Amino acid sequence: MFRVRPIFLIAGTTINGVLRGVVLNVLLVLAALMIIGATSTSSLEPGAVRTTIVDAGLAIIAILGAMIAILTGFTMIPSEVDQRTVYPVLSKPVQRWQFVLGKFFGAIGINGITVGMLSVLFFLVYFLKVHSFDWKLLFGVVMIFAQLVILSGLIVFFSTFMSWIGTIIVSMIIWFLGNSSQFLADMAEHGTKSEISSAITKVVQKLIPNFQAMDLRYAIVQLKVSTPGELFDAALVPLGVGVLYLIIALALAVLIFNYREL
Amino acid sequence: MGATATEQAVSPPVTASVVEIRNLSKTYRLMMGKEIHAVSDLSLTIEKGETFAIVGPNGSGKTTTMKILLGLLFPTSGEVSLFGKPAGDPSSQARVGYLPEAPYFYEFLNGRELLHLYGKLCDVPEDVLAQRTEALLKMVDLHERGADLPIRAYSRGMRQRIGIAQAMINEPELLILDEPTNGLDPIGTVQVRQFILEQKRQGRTMLLCSHLLSEVEAVADRVAILHRGQLIAAGPVSELVPESQVWQLVATELSREAIGALKDAGLAPDIHGDVVIIRAHSLDETYAALGQVRDQGGQLVEITRPQPTLEEQFLKAVGEEDLRRTVDTLKKSTGKKKK
Numbered sequence: 001m002f003r004v005r006p007i008f009l010i011a012g013t014t015i016n017g018v019l020r021g022v023v024l025n026v027l028l029v030l031a032a033l034m035i036i037g038a039t040s041t042s043s044l045e046p047g048a049v050r051t052t053i054v055d056a057g058l059a060i061i062a063i064l065g066a067m068i069a070i071l072t073g074f075t076m077i078p079s080e081v082d083q084r085t086v087y088p089v090l091s092k093p094v095q096r097w098q099f100v101l102g103k104f105f106g107a108i109g110i111n112g113i114t115v116g117m118l119s120v121l122f123f124l125v126y127f128l129k130v131h132s133f134d135w136k137l138l139f140g141v142v143m144i145f146a147q148l149v150i151l152s153g154l155i156v157f158f159s160t161f162m163s164w165i166g167t168i169i170v171s172m173i174i175w176f177l178g179n180s181s182q183f184l185a186d187m188a189e190h191g192t193k194s195e196i197s198s199a200i201t202k203v204v205q206k207l208i209p210n211f212q213a214m215d216l217r218y219a220i221v222q223l224k225v226s227t228p229g230e231l232f233d234a235a236l237v238p239l240g241v242g243v244l245y246l247i248i249a250l251a252l253a254v255l256i257f258n259y260r261e262l
Numbered sequence: 263m264g265a266t267a268t269e270q271a272v273s274p275p276v277t278a279s280v281v282e283i284r285n286l287s288k289t290y291r292l293m294m295g296k297e298i299h300a301v302s303d304l305s306l307t308i309e310k311g312e313t314f315a316i317v318g319p320n321g322s323g324k325t326t327t328m329k330i331l332l333g334l335l336f337p338t339s340g341e342v343s344l345f346g347k348p349a350g351d352p353s354s355q356a357r358v359g360y361l362p363e364a365p366y367f368y369e370f371l372n373g374r375e376l377l378h379l380y381g382k383l384c385d386v387p388e389d390v391l392a393q394r395t396e397a398l399l400k401m402v403d404l405h406e407r408g409a410d411l412p413i414r415a416y417s418r419g420m421r422q423r424i425g426i427a428q429a430m431i432n433e434p435e436l437l438i439l440d441e442p443t444n445g446l447d448p449i450g451t452v453q454v455r456q457f458i459l460e461q462k463r464q465g466r467t468m469l470l471c472s473h474l475l476s477e478v479e480a481v482a483d484r485v486a487i488l489h490r491g492q493l494i495a496a497g498p499v500s501e502l503v504p505e506s507q508v509w510q511l512v513a514t515e516l517s518r519e520a521i522g523a524l525k526d527a528g529l530a531p532d533i534h535g536d537v538v539i540i541r542a543h544s545l546d547e548t549y550a551a552l553g554q555v556r557d558q559g560g561q562l563v564e565i566t567r568p569q570p571t572l573e574e575q576f577l578k579a580v581g582e583e584d585l586r587r588t589v590d591t592l593k594k595s596t597g598k599k600k601k
């Protein structure tokens with residue numbers, strides 16, 4: 001019996017719960033204020049205005065989006081297990097993999113709401129200040145969304161076997177290191193004299209999804225790339241690797257959750 | 263998909279038993295190698311249409327057994343099946359309703375939204391679901407106060423009520439109720455008992471558990487008594503509780519002739535001076551005795567059902583078990599000493 005409906009019912013309920021809660025709403029308001037604040041202070045030359053807006057806007061969406069993904073994601077599975085709200089759900093004709101995927105799709109929905117709402121605000125601000133629209137911005141926010149989806153997959157995975165506090169800490173570390181991938185690579189190359197620490201840094205850098213490569217702020221701001229094809233090429237490999245990570249994380253999450261005593 | 267589920271419901275497979283538990287054991291492993299034997303070598307079958315009750319004190323393994331049946335926990339050894347399928351199989355799950363112990367639900371949904379969600383998870387068609395939801399809300403007395411109130415604002419008893427309603431959302435063939443009257447007021451307790459009897463009339467198979475023995479006595483066809491995870495007695499209520507049909511009538515102002523008439527009717531009255539006590543061993547006898555008392559101009563003082571006979575039975579069984587264990591361990595330890 002292969003049913004997808006339970007997945008979307010669980011996803012919908014998850015999104016509903018987050019929307020009716022405090023965390024998402026507070027962080028969304030905070031992010032909106034930050035975008036408006038960061039972009040309206042600039043009394044710079046016309047060229048610098050655009051750079052600042054793009055840089056700050058995308059950074060705020062990425063950072064607050066990650067915060068929302070982590071702070072709404074870490075409780076998704078653990079709280080259902082601890083509060084035993086899974087019992088009535090899993091005693092219906094719902095299989096555990098459907099529950100896990102439902103939670104993941106719920107997280108995707110929340111990431112979509114976050115990125116969607118903040119992007120609309122961001123584009124509006126950009127249009128008011130620069131009096132034009134840049135398609136590359138759209139590409140930028142889509143890549144942020146992709147980054148958040150991968151992050152959410154990892155959060156779902158960790159939360160199937162870790163405590164909630166462990167999940168928060170690990171996912172924050174991964175997000176931070178993933179966004180410092182270049183720095184880690186440099187460290188491994190030149191940073192240390194010891195072979196071992198260099199090797200460890202390299203392994204960590206390779207193991208953690210390269211979120212930095214999915215961050216197109218630099219590419220957009222510096223105008224180094226001008227065609228969609230070039231932007232796409234820049235994003236393709238990290239995106240593909242990210243999707244691979246996602247699939248592995250979800251498969252493991254389903255496997256672990258299948259054998260968990262509830 | 264929905265169609266196949268209904269077809270299965272209409273013509274269940276030929277396997278006789280709805281629930282089968284074979285040599286089930288469950289050991290919880292805690293940190294530092296500590297083990298808790300929650301269920302030990304339990305075997306039970308529940309037939310179609312039967313109301314089966316597991317009775318036992320706190321920590322005797324009732325909830326553990328039910329959670330294993332629903333695939334929420336896994337057996338350490340032994341097997342369980344529902345409708346001939348292993349626990350957790352979605353096609354059998356579709357035919358089950360489960361009320362967890364002290365249930366918790368999504369706090370942000372209101373009663374109606376909650377029932378809709380669970381109904382959709384069971385593939386109940388939209389139009390049927392709308393009607394059924396309202397009927398169930400009414401049945402559990404939540405239609406006025408609870409339907410539009412978020413679960414967050416529910417009292418303990420209201421949660422229990424919505425729990426019973428959600429267990430019924432797919433009109434299951436098998437109802438598994440973990441302490442159904444837990445947290446309910448006296449009226450609620452009576453309502454649940456009536457609910458169970460009604461489901462029984464409709465031919466639903468039921469597995470319930472309780473530590474209140476008086477509660478299941480009136481509704482269960484068979485009872486299993488569980489103590490520290492071990493089955494210590496099982497059988498029809500009438501066997502376990504031979505006295506359960508006894509009603510006791512107390513009457514006064516009965517003439518000698520009247521007492522004679524009672525004796526003639528085979529009612530064996532106990533005479534304590536002015537007071538006559540009649541023990542009736544069936545409902546028919548009870549009515550007969552009542553009729554006699556009325557017809558002979560007697561005054562009925564009280565009519566009671568000397569209750570906790572299963573309780574006594576239970577304590578006796580548990581007591582014997584404890585005694586046997588103590589004797590066993592004593593024997594073992596003295597045996598060791600001798601060696």
Ligand SMILES: Nc1ncnc2c1ncn2[C@@H]1O[C@H](COP(=O)(O)OP(=O)(O)OP(=O)(O)O)[C@@H](O)[C@H]1O
Nearest residue numbers: 290298300318319320321322323324325326327473
């Ligand atoms: N998650 C758990 N981890 C460890 N031990 C557990 C767990 N759940 C139950 N137990 C133990 O298993 C035994 C049986 O517990 P269970 O909840 O099945 O009893 P019960 O008969 O339902 O009791 P009650 O009447 O209090 O509900 C108890 O000794 C309990 O301590």
Ligand SMILES: [Mg+2]
Nearest residue numbers: 324325326363
């Ligand atoms: Mg219990």
